[in-house]
Amino acid sequence: MSPADLATTSDTLAWLAVVSYVVAATLFGLEFAYRTRWFGVAGLTVTVAGLAANVGAAVTRGLAVGRVPWGNMYEFSIIVGIITVAGFLIWLSRRPDIRPLGVFVLLPAVLAMALGGLVFRVPAGPLVPALNSRWIVIHVAAAITGSSVLCLASVFSILYLVKERVERRQRPPAPPLVAGAARTADRVEVDQAVARHASVWSRLPSADTLDHLAYRTTAFGFPIWTFAIIAGAIWAQAAWGRYWGWDPKETWSFISWTVFAAYLHARATAGWRGRRAAWLSILGLATLLFNFYAVNTVIVGLHSYGGQ
Amino acid sequence: MAVELRPPAARPDGPSRRPGLGDTLRQAWREYRSMRTALVLLVVLAAASILGSLFPQEGLSPQRVDQYFADHPALAPVLERLGLFDVFGSAWYMAIYLALLGALVACLVPRSRALYRVLRSRPPRGGDLRRYRARASFTTPAAPEEAMAAARRVLGRHRYRLADHDGQLAAEKGFLREAASMLFHVSLLVLLVGLAYGKGYGYRGQAAIVEGETWANARVGYDSFSPGRFFGAGDLAPFQLRLDDFTNSFHPNNTPKEFASHLTALDLDGRQLQAQRVAPNRPMTVDGVRIFQSDYGYVPVVRVSDAKGRELLAPQEVLTLRDPASEWSTGAVKVTNATPQVGLELTMFTGLRTAPDCPGGAPFCNDPRLVRPVLVVLAYQGDLQADRAQSVFTLDRSRLRPLGDRPLLLVPGQSARLANGMTVSFTDLKQYSVLTLARDPGVPVVAVAAALLLAGLIPSLYVTRRRVWARAGPDGAGGTRVELAGLALQGKPAFEAELARLAEQVRRGTLEVPG
Numbered sequence: 001m002s003p004a005d006l007a008t009t010s011d012t013l014a015w016l017a018v019v020s021y022v023v024a025a026t027l028f029g030l031e032f033a034y035r036t037r038w039f040g041v042a043g044l045t046v047t048v049a050g051l052a053a054n055v056g057a058a059v060t061r062g063l064a065v066g067r068v069p070w071g072n073m074y075e076f077s078i079i080v081g082i083i084t085v086a087g088f089l090i091w092l093s094r095r096p097d098i099r100p101l102g103v104f105v106l107l108p109a110v111l112a113m114a115l116g117g118l119v120f121r122v123p124a125g126p127l128v129p130a131l132n133s134r135w136i137v138i139h140v141a142a143a144i145t146g147s148s149v150l151c152l153a154s155v156f157s158i159l160y161l162v163k164e165r166v167e168r169r170q171r172p173p174a175p176p177l178v179a180g181a182a183r184t185a186d187r188v189e190v191d192q193a194v195a196r197h198a199s200v201w202s203r204l205p206s207a208d209t210l211d212h213l214a215y216r217t218t219a220f221g222f223p224i225w226t227f228a229i230i231a232g233a234i235w236a237q238a239a240w241g242r243y244w245g246w247d248p249k250e251t252w253s254f255i256s257w258t259v260f261a262a263y264l265h266a267r268a269t270a271g272w273r274g275r276r277a278a279w280l281s282i283l284g285l286a287t288l289l290f291n292f293y294a295v296n297t298v299i300v301g302l303h304s305y306g307g308q
Numbered sequence: 309m310a311v312e313l314r315p316p317a318a319r320p321d322g323p324s325r326r327p328g329l330g331d332t333l334r335q336a337w338r339e340y341r342s343m344r345t346a347l348v349l350l351v352v353l354a355a356a357s358i359l360g361s362l363f364p365q366e367g368l369s370p371q372r373v374d375q376y377f378a379d380h381p382a383l384a385p386v387l388e389r390l391g392l393f394d395v396f397g398s399a400w401y402m403a404i405y406l407a408l409l410g411a412l413v414a415c416l417v418p419r420s421r422a423l424y425r426v427l428r429s430r431p432p433r434g435g436d437l438r439r440y441r442a443r444a445s446f447t448t449p450a451a452p453e454e455a456m457a458a459a460r461r462v463l464g465r466h467r468y469r470l471a472d473h474d475g476q477l478a479a480e481k482g483f484l485r486e487a488a489s490m491l492f493h494v495s496l497l498v499l500l501v502g503l504a505y506g507k508g509y510g511y512r513g514q515a516a517i518v519e520g521e522t523w524a525n526a527r528v529g530y531d532s533f534s535p536g537r538f539f540g541a542g543d544l545a546p547f548q549l550r551l552d553d554f555t556n557s558f559h560p561n562n563t564p565k566e567f568a569s570h571l572t573a574l575d576l577d578g579r580q581l582q583a584q585r586v587a588p589n590r591p592m593t594v595d596g597v598r599i600f601q602s603d604y605g606y607v608p609v610v611r612v613s614d615a616k617g618r619e620l621l622a623p624q625e626v627l628t629l630r631d632p633a634s635e636w637s638t639g640a641v642k643v644t645n646a647t648p649q650v651g652l653e654l655t656m657f658t659g660l661r662t663a664p665d666c667p668g669g670a671p672f673c674n675d676p677r678l679v680r681p682v683l684v685v686l687a688y689q690g691d692l693q694a695d696r697a698q699s700v701f702t703l704d705r706s707r708l709r710p711l712g713d714r715p716l717l718l719v720p721g722q723s724a725r726l727a728n729g730m731t732v733s734f735t736d737l738k739q740y741s742v743l744t745l746a747r748d749p750g751v752p753v754v755a756v757a758a759a760l761l762l763a764g765l766i767p768s769l770y771v772t773r774r775r776v777w778a779r780a781g782p783d784g785a786g787g788t789r790v791e792l793a794g795l796a797l798q799g800k801p802a803f804e805a806e807l808a809r810l811a812e813q814v815r816r817g818t819l820e821v822p823g
Contacts, residue, residue: 126559129566133589212801219769226765230758239589241512241600241746243754244503246368246396251361255354262350264769269343280351287354299361 006064007124013057014078014117020050021085021110028102033200040099044092047085047102054081054113064124070140071127073296077116079141083148084109098213100203104155115293135235142228143253147288149221150260154285156214157278164207164275211274214281215267222260229253248299252291259284341414349408356404360395363387367394367534409500412493423486430471431480434777440793442804444811447787450818452780455790458817459778462810468776475779482773485798491764499757506750511535511543517551518607518625518740522574524548525597525745545595545747547581548574554604554739558676564632567604569741586743596747603742605630606637606656608683608734612646615729620646623735628656629701635676640703643730644694650711650730651703653686656737660717683718683734687711687726773797776810790814 001009027043030036058078062069069075088105092098127136204210232250233243244250263280266272272280339345364372373393377384391398437443448455459477460470468479513533517523525547527533535541549571556567568587573594574580584592592599606628612621620643628639641652659675660682666673688708698704712727718734725731776794783789792811796803 125561126563126565129564129588132566135589223762223765223769227762230762233758234755235589237751238591239600241591241598241744242748243751246360246365248361251357255357255361258350258354258357262347262354265343265347265350269347271344272347295361 001063003064003066003124006060010057010060010064010124011121013053013060014113017050017054017057017078017081018110018113018117020046020053021081021106021113024050025103025106025110028100028106032100032103032203035100035203040102043102044099047089047106051082051085051089054078054085058082061124065126067127068137068140070144071131071136072122073120073292074116074122076140076144076292077112077120079144080116080148081109081113083145084112084152087149087152098205101159101205104159105152108151108155130239133235133239135231135238139228139231139235142224142231146221146225146228147256147292149217150225150256151285151288153214153217153221154281154288156210156217157281157285159204160207160210160214161275161278161282162201163204163210164278166201166204167207170202211278214278218260218263218281222257222264225253225257225260229257248295249291252287252295256284256287256291259287337414341411341418343415346408346411346415349404349411353404353408356395356401359392360401363392363395365393365395367397405500409497412497416490416493419486420490423483423490427483431469431478431775432471433473433476433478434775434793437777437779437791437793440777440795442794442796442807443792444808445789445791446811446815447783447785447789448815448818449787452782452788455780455788455814455818456778458820459780459790459792459814462813462817463776463778466810468774477778479776479778480774482771482797484767485771485773486768488764488767488771492761492768493764495757495761495764499754499761502750502753502757504750505753506536506748508536508538509543510746510748510750511539512744512746514602514742514744516605516627516740516742517549517569518627519551519554519738522548522550524576530745531742545597546576547594547597548576548578549594549599549743550574551741552583554741556604556739562676564676567601569601569604569743571599571743596749598746598748600744600746601741602744603630605740605742606658607738607740608639608654608656609736609738610641610652610654610683611733611735612641612643612650612652613731613733614646615731617731620730623733625738626654627700627740628654634674636674639701640699642692642694642703644692646689646730648689649692649694650726650728651688651692651705651708652732653688653703655684655686657682657684678737681720681737685716685718685724685732687716687732689728772799774803774806776807778814788818790818 024043024046027039027046031040031043058069058075061075061078065071070079084105088102092102205213229250232253236245236250237243259280263277263284266277266280364376366373376387376393387393391400395401434440450458456477463470463477463479466481468481471478511534513530515523515530523529525544527541527544550573551569552572553570554568555570557565559565566587568585568590570583571586571592572580572583573592581594582592586592586599586601588601590601607625608628609623610621610626611619611623613619621641624641626639626641628637630637635658637654637656639654639656641654643650643652657674658681659677659679660672661675661680662672663669687710688703688705689711690709691707693704693707696704716724716726716732718724718732720734720737723731723733774794774796776792778790778792780788780790790811792807792814794803794807794810796806
């Protein structure tokens with residue numbers, strides 16, 4: 001196949017992957033809401049097919065451009081899909097009970113890919129000479145993996161906040177101080193309303209489990225993110241003659257690093273464990289998203305490769 | 309634990325003691341080194357860094373700071389006073405990270421003392437094993453001593469430190485977590501020291517060299533130069549650089565593919581030290597100075613003579629500014645010894661193309677490859693105001709009027725006459741290379757610190773601290789009952805299964821014992 005054919009194949013496969021993930025997310029969502037195993041198994045099948053298309057999209061793109069397929073935001077988004085979904089599947093093989101959470105893992109991946117495809121799509125092409133280094137393989141791969149994993153950790157923190165709220169509301173209410181028919185009736189009505197409202201969310205794993213999950217995921221992503229920053233510094237030293245220059249990209253990756261470091265400390269600090277720590281993780285997510293979407297496109301810096 | 313920064317209330321009963329200054333200070337110190345302070349300072353540091361990315365920074369893009377001053381004349385001086393155009397060098401930013409580092413040191417000192425104490429002491433006894441949540445037990449035909457020996461072997465194999473407390477075996481592991489965490493934090497300190505050292509004793513500058521020329525590494529040779537606070541002018545390494553050749557190439561879609569300088573480093577006597585091709589991501593190191601390819605441009609050589617053929621301007625290398633999007637360059641020639649003075653605005657095309665060959669119906673366009681170099685000359689006459697500071701790339705046209713009504717188009721080697729009879733010759737075309745030269749003696753320190761930081765980070769997150777106790781006694785039916793109990797400080801959800809596995813290994817160990 002010629003590079004042009006390969007590029008076209010890559011685009012088709014990328015959209016196929018997006019569609020598969022949307023279908024799979026819907027199926028996982030149905031499993032989550034209705035607890036029907038069949039939906040989950042079907043969702044898993046479609047996810048695997050989508051991942052195959054996703055990997056195919058990256059490989060054909062790489063062949064079409066003759067370099068690693070992560071040189072711009074569009075390609076980055078495709079790899080985010082692979083990392084997130086493959087990571088989820090590997091983890092699922094060790095803990096099959098987390099399958100209904102698939103909807104919360106796939107949706108962010110789909111959003112990232114669709115946004116990449118719709119807004120940042122660029123035709124297959126070569127890179128500027130500054131990116132022509134083997135460090136692009138290491139630094140960008142680590143940055144994609146680290147940020148994907150940390151984003152997932154934040155998704156778990158969001159779910160933790162939801163479930164923690166549900167659990168707090170469902171806690172058996174203190175017995176009324178004065179026994180009275182009217183009060184009891186009120187309370188029953190309120191409890192029923194809460195139970196109806198919370199019916200779907202109460203199916204999430206326990207708040208403790210989600211909190212632990214968020215922590216484990218952060219503990220996995222944080223060293224990768226640290227390594228991505230260090231690898232970036234080594235590359236910057238080779239390319240620009242300084243390992244750190246407070247370029248907006250560097251600044252924001254440092255901000256994310258600081259916020260997730262704060263999260264890890266918060267998990268070990270009385271008064272910060274739980275909800276406050278979860279909010280720090282969400283703050284971290286916001287900084288990661290800002291770094292990828294806003295810094296690449298709006299803020300002028302040495303990393304403004306979004307349009308290339 | 310969260311500590312309140314409030315003096316304890318005086319107790320009404322018993323002798324009341326007013327909290328002295330010492331108490332308050334001790335309390336404040338304890339608060340300062342608490343995790344909560346570190347946490348708050350981390351978030352404050354992140355918030356402060358955001359400011360540095362929202363406002364243009366002096367160190368990164370001084371032109372954009374100037375632009376900001378032009379756009380917001382009232383606001384900009386206020387922001388400048390607040391240090392918002394140099395956030396990462398400002399006193400308040402420094403105050404935040406020094407406070408954080410101070411808290412870090414204040415926290416590391418007691419932690420290292422505690423770690424040292426724990427490492428020197430034996431694993432403590434467990435007391436009554438029935439009060440632990442994680443427990444496992446089994447019976448075995450082996451004798452109690454053999455069962456304990458098996459437990460010792462199994463726990464030892466899992467790298468537990470062991471201690472015997474009259475019949476009870478105490479085991480402990482996972483100190484690597486604390487040690488690694490301390491390594492991580494100490495590395496962070498060392499990294500900052502290396503960074504500060506490199507910044508203070510290093511420098512960074514840019515220089516432009518024209519093909520064929522030799523450039524001496526001296527302060528005057530730099531177009532921009534930012535030395536560290538402790539960098540002296542005499543600290544510049546004594547060498548020269550010769551640009552033998554500059555090459556660049558483009559992809560079929562006209563985006564740059566590669567550009568490179570073929571450089572020869574010479575000592576001050578002109579003896580060759582080394583020669584290398586310097587390209588993006590391919591720097592060269594001479595005498596501790598790293599030399600990077602930054603940019604490049606074109607240098608048309610222009611000669612101007614008057615109507616009688618007398619030379620007004622000897623062949624001059626005119627440095628032009630390259631527009632990276634179109635690859636054409638602009639520059640200016642100032643003929644100050646003509647009366648009236650003459651200024652030439654130059655536009656250098658690398659490959660001038662006209663209407664039918666250009667995309668989108670443009671009247672002309674430029675091929676970035678050096679295939680058809682054309683110099684377009686627009687002439688002006690009047691007062692160049694050369695005594696005023698001005699850019700070398702442009703003319704100040706406020707006291708100039710056009711000379712002639714059409715531009716001259718010259719190819720290399722060609723001459724043409726201006727409307728006033730003067731002759732402009734485009735004698736030669738060269739390229740120049742912009743190099744960044746930098747010296748940072750802190751790099752090795754920072755590199756080692758970063759490696760240690762990463763090496764410390766992973767165990768500090770993954771090693772888990774555990775204590776396990778084992779006891780064996782007769783079960784009353786001729787066999788031995790072995791009890792295990794444990795305590796996990798981290799990774800609690802997985803610990804009960806882990807303890808069960810340990811117990812199973814010990815049980816099998818008791819059966820393996822011969823006899």
